[in-house]
């Protein structure tokens with residue numbers, strides 16, 4: 068009788084933030100469907116609920132990490148301390164698996180958890196880097212701060228990337244303290260360079276130039292297998308409770324009339340900005356659905372800075388909730404625009420539903436994503452200042468004026484291209500099959 072073959076075992080090291088947890092679980096789901104068995108190793112912070120994912124094994128590692136109230140104040144410092152704190156427990160955890168006879172085919176790690184590659188090298192295992200942001204960030208992090216602008220731009224020889232207005236991004240990225248940024252850049256780049264492959268939640272058509280540039284700068288294959296949320300929808304990855312009633316509210320609105328507003332899980336705003344946003348939204352005369360995360364407004368628990376009068380006006384025109392089922396919201400026929408901080412997941416989710424975007428990036432890769440949306444794909448407009456008149460005008464331009472029509476058409480065009488990627492012979496389906504073969508070859 069033929070001996071039954073044990074499935075190849077993958078360890079997936081997750082980073083403990085919403086924009087990382089969701090794509091990691093989606094990737095795990097996709098690989099599980101290809102026959103791999105999966106153990107998810109995660110820091111204690113924002114632990115996923117194993118009962119939502121009985122198909123995976125879970126291992127928690129101590130992170131000795133108390134997150135600051137506003138994570139966006141120092142993202143680089145956050146990455147460095149998390150990696151320092153997690154390196155030893157992660158090593159112990161994986162070593163324990165190896166000692167107990169577990170044959171690990173590969174360790175896939177979120178590239179935010181770059182300490183994992185060192186652990187993998189020490190234990191002579193195979194490491195695969197997961198990029199939950201755009202593939203283009205793989206070019207910026209290693210090269211940007213160390214090269215003069217002209218040298219950098221000459222290395223990135225593609226019109227789409229020139230259109231990103233890299234000098235502006237360079238100025239914005241240099242807002243981080245140099246030594247910490249350099250430490251992170253070096254650790255990150257070394258990890259990705261030493262890995263055996265890179266997995267990106269992207270699509271070939273979306274970042275074509277960047278994907279081929281990445282191949283020149285990193286000597287490892289890169290697999291763009293997105294959009295992960297369409298490839299492997301997964302439940303229960305939300306840290307906050309989703310308010311499902313907002314769907315009932317959307318059901319009552321006219322097609323494509325609603326502007327949906329969300330700044331993701333990390334960005335924060337001041338009290339004055341909250342008031343300006345509320346005023347601008349009320350004045351633009353479009354219905355709006357607004358996700359205001361508890362703690363998103365600095366100095367407040369929720370929306371206390373809005374006066375009772377303003378809350379009343381908001382209640383007539385719009386609907387404020389703490390957290391939405393965002394993918395469902397974006398897919399809803401009533402939603403005609405998305406005012407976003409341009410996190411990568413939100414960007415990809417919006418592309419997949421053909422929703423044009425109003426871009427208000429805050430930090431890090433959000434600036435790059437916004438530049439892609441407004442200058443390269445041209446499926447959105449940038450909102451410069453959080454001032455009521457400016458907000459009102461820009462929302463009208465996107466949602467009502469003739470100017471928005473071409474943007475809407477291009478957004479629908481990207482939606483179709485994104486769907487094609489996951490067809491049988493689409494670029495992401497082919498890439499996932501190649502990735503599966505590559506991982507299996509490590510066993």
Ligand code: UDP
Pocket residue numbers: 085086087089305329330331332333334358389390391392393394409410411412413414416
């Ligand atoms: N999200 C959600 N409900 C909300 C706001 C955000 O489900 O009210 C989800 C969104 O769908 C996305 C993630 O949170 O998958 C945010 O990730 P992103 O990369 O856009 O931004 P980050 O939170 O990392 O800044």
